[in-house]
Amino acid sequence: MIKTPGLAAALVLAATTASAQDAFVEFKALKPELAAKAAMAAMTHCRSEGYQVGVAVVDRFGTMQAFVRDRYAGAHVEETARRKAWTAASFRTDTMALGDLTAPGTMFSGIRDLSQPLALGGGVQIEHAGALVGGIGVSGAPSPELDDICARAGIAAIDEDMGL
Numbered sequence: 001m002i003k004t005p006g007l008a009a010a011l012v013l014a015a016t017t018a019s020a021q022d023a024f025v026e027f028k029a030l031k032p033e034l035a036a037k038a039a040m041a042a043m044t045h046c047r048s049e050g051y052q053v054g055v056a057v058v059d060r061f062g063t064m065q066a067f068v069r070d071r072y073a074g075a076h077v078e079e080t081a082r083r084k085a086w087t088a089a090s091f092r093t094d095t096m097a098l099g100d101l102t103a104p105g106t107m108f109s110g111i112r113d114l115s116q117p118l119a120l121g122g123g124v125q126i127e128h129a130g131a132l133v134g135g136i137g138v139s140g141a142p143s144p145e146l147d148d149i150c151a152r153a154g155i156a157a158i159d160e161d162m163g164l
Contacts, residue, residue, distance in 0.1 A: 027060060030126065030134045034158050035065035038126070042138050042154025043068050046146075053140035053150060056081035060132045062089050062116075070140070077139040084123030084137030084147070086116055092132055095123035096148050122147025126155055128162045 030038075035057040046053040047070055054069040054077025062085075069077055084095050091098055091111075099119040102111045111117050121144025126134040136154050138147040 038154040041157030045153035051141040080139035083118035085135040088123035089135030096121040
């Protein structure tokens with residue numbers, strides 16, 4: 001039993017402070033302006049290569065922050081780009097790699113049975129200092145590999161803004 005009231009109060013305060021600090025998490029997220037800049041840069045890169053695409057940027061939780069669709073891109077690009085970005089953020093891996101990891105007959109093939117993931121190249125996670133801050137998805141280029149290149153161009157356009 002503690003006989004000093006001051007010591008008892010200090011221990012209670014320390015325990016309360018420690019538990020209050022443990023009750024919260026901190027995370028980084030892209031500002032909407034950077035999400036829009038990445039989306040526009042990815043679309044512009046694709047356009048310069050002759051591709052008409054849609055680009056979605058989601059936050060670290062998969063919620064849409066920005067979407068842009070070039071004038072002749074197909075109607076499907078909105079859903080496809082969003083799902084690629086969501087997949088990259090949710091699974092914390094690019095969708096090109098996820099395509100291989102979830103191929104039929106692999107241990108993770110069941111992921112393809114979920115309603116949201118899209119294991120098709122063009123979705124890339126956006127990271128800052130090792131922390132996930134979002135995802136970008138591109139749809140509409142002639143191949144998933146080209147969608148991936150455009151997505152990475154969008155991220156490269158904001159690297160300096162993120163201090164990389």
